[in-house]
Amino acid sequence: MSAPQRVRHPRPVGPVPALGRAEATLVEHYPRLVRLAYLILPPRLGRHRRVVVAHGVVQNALPARPWPLKHGRVPGPRGDQAPVLGWIMRRVVGAALSYEHGNTRWRRALRPALPAVWGLTLTPRIGDAEELALEQQMATVPAEARAAFVLQHMEGYAPGAAAELLAAAGVTDPEAALRTAEVLGPQDGTRAGLLLDSVEFDPCTVQARPTDLLRRRHWRRWGAAAALLVAVVLTVGQSGGDTVSPDLDGSPAAGGVMVDPSSLVHASATAWKASSRIDFTVWPARGGLIDDRSLLGHVLRTWARPGPDVRVSAAPGTGTGPSPAPPQLLYAGRVDDADVVLLYDGQRVVRYTKNMGRPAELTLSRADNSDVTSAAALVLSRTDGRTRFLFAPWVAESTTRDLLAPDNPAKPLHVGDDGVSDTVPSPGLTGTCSNWPALQLRSSESIAEKHAFLLTDLGDLSPVHLTYTPPPGGGVPARQPREATGAAALVSWSHTACTLRSMADGGVRAVNNWIFAEQQLPENAGQAQWLCSRADTWNGPGRAIVRFQPPTTAAREPGTLVADARDTSYCSRFNQHVLADVRWNAPSGTSYLLAAGSRAVARITVTGQVRADSTATTLAVKAAPGQSAELGALLSTGRKLAAVH
Structure with missing residues (x-):
């Protein structure tokens, strides 16, 4: 598990507080500042990553130069005009906002910043249904809106003061952020503040669990292999050779991407029953070819470096490059006379299809922030106007219905033990629209x-x-x-x-x-x-x-x-x-x-x-x-x- 990288905080505007006063203020208000950063950081980082990054953001908020602070324009929270706390809060807000679109990527220092956590996953305690609902709501809005919401309901800022601080933190349209924040949380501002102060959003009171032990074993194996690969490359370079280093599967490595099928992540068959995160991460690997190392290795190599005979297609806004980390295996099997493999890399679902006598196909679609409905099914194959699906393990009942005949009852759809459905008619996207098949799942x-x-x-x-x-x-x-x-x-x-x-x-x-x-x-x-x-x-x-x-x-x-x-x-x-x-x-x-x-x-x-x-x-x-x-x-x-x- 990588440690958080040092964040370059937004450049200060106006006078900078004395280093001693800034440190004392930061330590005094540390839990409050870390909670603020945690709530603004994008949920896509994951709960552990947000905890560690939130602490890093606050700990790196001290000024670089110990100048005395005079009168500044950064507003203080809760009517308190303490300029030092306002200055630090603006730094924390600006740094947390910079993570929204990954725009700190090229501005981080090379060395990791403290705190660094290895071998443990740290997560805040789980709150009640209201806190979970608020967490899900906040995940759907931009970071600027989350910051506006938290500043008003947790820190007690008036709308004008919140807009002023957001502008000082680099937000180009604070008023739009305030308007978007209006739809978040309960209408009762006091209740919203209580929810934000709950254990669900407290990165200073956390639970510790081990990281994926099997994945760590793989990382040690990859580390040794990488060291060997570097030694081989250096040796070849010194000898003036032009050969390509082999990867772990005995075939050429593709741009440094690991293509060892044993690196694929597998979720247990019952992971979805014990998880608060219901999405593709808890899909078990299914299909009759999940142990076919030759097929899986070929799929990984094809994805890493597709040849001219591979047809690659992607949904709008979906990248086609290989995954930088080992993907999760969702399915590998024989479907309608074709080898089909489904992979998930945390952001995208990838389907590999190879039918005898036809070019291989790679199809990619976005799948980040999926949930119980949007991660309930994937298309395995489309042949002759019919579609076959792979259903999530939590789908207990599957039926089909014609949307153009609302009075007709839904018809049962047979699904095998491996989650693969019988074929159903595909909606006609051209010609006369005489029926519209849909899945009704429970x-x-x-x-x-x-x-x-x-x-x-x-x-x-x-x-x-x-x-x-x-x-x-x-x-x-x-x-x-x-x-x-x-x-x-x-x-x-x-x-x-x-x-x-x-x-x-x-x-x-x-x-x-x-x-x-x-x-x-x-x-x-x-x-x-x-x-x-x-x-x-x-x-x-x-x-x-x-x-x-x-x-x-x-x-x-x-x-x-x-x-x-x-x-x-x-x-x-x-x-x-x-x-x-x-x-x-x-x-x-x-x-x-x-x-x-x-x-x-x-x-x-x-x-x-x-x-x-x-x-x-x-x-x-x-x-x-x-x-x-x-x-x-x-x-x-x-x-x-x-x-x-």
Whole structure:
């Protein structure tokens, strides 16, 4: 296990505190500062790595030069204007933020910084469900938003002071960070502060466990082999030779990447039952060829250095280079007359396929931060319009259903003891959209009781998770996405399933159908729905498709397209406000301008040749064809909202 590297803290702005005063202040507030750094650091580092890095960030926050501190512009926490603590806190925040996109990689010193932990995994104690939910929420927002949330609710900063400190720490848009932070945690600020002060986020009270003992044994073996390899290279270099050093499997090493099949990581068959992390890391290795060292070694070498006869493809935003560390073996077996191997390197899933007489294929997809649904299945093969899946060990029940026939019951899908399913029809991505096959799976009760969810194949290795958000209710809290297995959700997806074609092969992780408004149409024409379909990708960018669905919309018909916004936060948890409009003809032939907004819209205004005003979330006004109209809204918070286009 590598020790954390020294972080170069952001360059100080203004006077620097005296070294003695800075050290005394840092020691006095050490637990508080380490907790602050831990909460800001990206969760992708893992709990152990975040603990060690958080301590390193704080311990390296002392100033390099012992200058006396005079009056500075860095605000102090909780109304305390102590300039030394404010100066140190700004250093800690800036250093922790720099880890978000790995941009400290080239600025770290060569020697490791203290503390260095070897042979142990240090993790904070596990909190309750609320703390876990908050941890999962914070993992979905940028580091700047986490910092804004923690500064306000744990350190007691006012929004203006938090924005000032974030700006001093190098955040380019502090106001955007504050807005994003508003969606985190409970609405009660006191409760949010109590959660942040819990043991779940205390990197100074930790549990110690040994690291992977078998992996450490492999590391010792690799270390010895590496030393031998260096000696061979030096000997060859001195003799002027031009030979290539062999790797552990007797074949050429590929750019320094280890290709020994014995280095592959294996999870135990029951690891998922004892883990709080339910993703690909707890998939056991399955298949009839998991002990075939020749095949596995060939796959590793092919991935490390694919030849001209290997077809390499990757989902958008997915790198194709080899893994720098030994990957985990998920599957190796014979599937539909082809050798298939699935590997996972913590960030990507890699599928190797070799059919007799055809070129080998390497397919890669992002899979980081997966969960019980997005890591529930992988595509093993696609042949003749049919797909075969490998299911996660926690999938207790597997069925299939046609999304275009919501009233038809789901049909059982047979799955072998090795987790391999029978083939199911693939969705037709071209031609007439007459049916849309989907998987309806249920998790084991060891994971969650009665937890069923929908997945559909859009061409990548991981099927896409389908969810549903019902119309706004009478209560105050906003409704959250839920599994799309209920009657209303299935009806909603019967209208929009065919629109998923436009998202095929796009690296999509999940799609949510959100009914953000319902509207009684003029002339007693019934009740219409306003729908936003939000697609989130594995690599970040999202897409929002807004549609108007009158009550006469038949199954398989998606209604009227209002807007198609790409690379946007519309209709996500970070942008829950939407306003849209459409021209609609009543049964009498009269033309209307219809508008609708999400639950926080307090007033809708139409200006131009068409003029109208409504204090509800919907509006209907007669508008002749060709008449111009400009739409705007006011939120309950006082902020203005423009229509999505």
